[in-house]
Amino acid sequence: MDKKSKSFLEKYLNNASPTGFESSGQELWLEYIKPYIDEYFTDTYGSVVGVINPSAKYKVVIEAHADEISWFVNYINEEGYIYVQRNGGSDHQIAPSKRVNIHTDNGIVKGIFGWPAIHVRNRENEEKPTLKNIIVDIGCNSKEEVEKLGVHVGSVMTFDDELMELGNDFLVGRALDNRMGGYMIAEVARRLKEDGKELPFGLYIVNAVQEEVGLRGAQMIAERIKPNLAIVTDVCHETTSPLYDRIKSGLQKAGEGPVLTYGPAVHNNVLKLIIDTAEKNEIPFQRAAASRATGTDTDAFAYSNEGVASALISLPLKYMHTTVETVHKNDVENVIQLIYQFLLNIEDGHDFRYIK
DSSP: OOHHHHHHHHHHHHSOOBTTOOHHHHHHHHHHHGGGOSEEEEOTTOOEEEEESTTOSSEEEEEEEOOBOEEEEEEEOTTSOEEEEEESSOOGGGOTTOEEEEEETTEEEEEEEEOOOGGGSOSTTOOOOOTTTOEEEOSOSSHHHHHHTTOOTTOEEEEOOOOEEETTTEEEETTHHHHHHHHHHHHHHHHHHHTTOOOSSEEEEEEESOOTTTSHHHHHHHHHHOOSEEEEEEEEEOOOSTTOOHHHHOOOOTTSOOEEEESTTSOHHHHHHHHHHHHHTTOOOEEEEOSSOOSSHHHHHHTSTTOOEEEEEEEEEBSTTSTTEEEEHHHHHHHHHHHHHHHHTOOTTOOOOSOO
């Protein structure tokens, strides 16, 4: 990671891009990749696609999603306290004592998730945080004061946390799921350009919106692009830290390489080529199994149009959907390298069908 890419990553991750409100982050991402693509387009809901070789008939997608989990203002009581609703898979248990940014037409309004002191709680039958009792305090004494600041039902809020380094090997912050993916595919495009690599197909670098609420952005953009092949990168659970059930979730360890998933939506011929690429280039990798669905945009691409040969390359992530999501720097680099090298193995018109 050089100074240019590190500067972009910090700016991109520290920016808020809640589901349904991704445009500011998408603009940052697009500005970074513009020098490395031939053209770009966007869709109605804000997915952004950078294209290399747009006239090519055979189309390959590399994709990540741009949105982060967040909260909506759901109710404001007469004393000025705000009750919330999830926007994506936000975790109510980590909310108490967190700082938030409420995004309004007038700019950011600061707030906090308040919680009663330990002194006054019933320790024998302690009430746990739920959507019914967590509240946001923005320093107002009435509903009218709250609304004068531009905060209303439907205002979106994100946790107020920024990217940091942990030790020598780890990056920590909110929204690494999955703007780290957006960073990685942008770096693939950059390296292809700077290394002077000519691809025999059209490459579509896709940063899709609204994954956290059901893969919606990927569904829309897949129908528009109609790709022949899709490689999706997202995060998966790193399962070596305490409280993870490896029997249920498998074993994926930070620093041991990208995770390659087996499952119905993952095309076995594509996966085999990815594994061959990793082994040939001595890129470490791990394996995982998905029961019915991967739960990522892989599913949306695979089952779009008339079926798209698709695969998933995941980044092991500790503490998913918290403000301290954690990844290993080596894994980030190895995901970039694996996608990069895989693209160099794809031929024009590559046919991945099982039966020909």
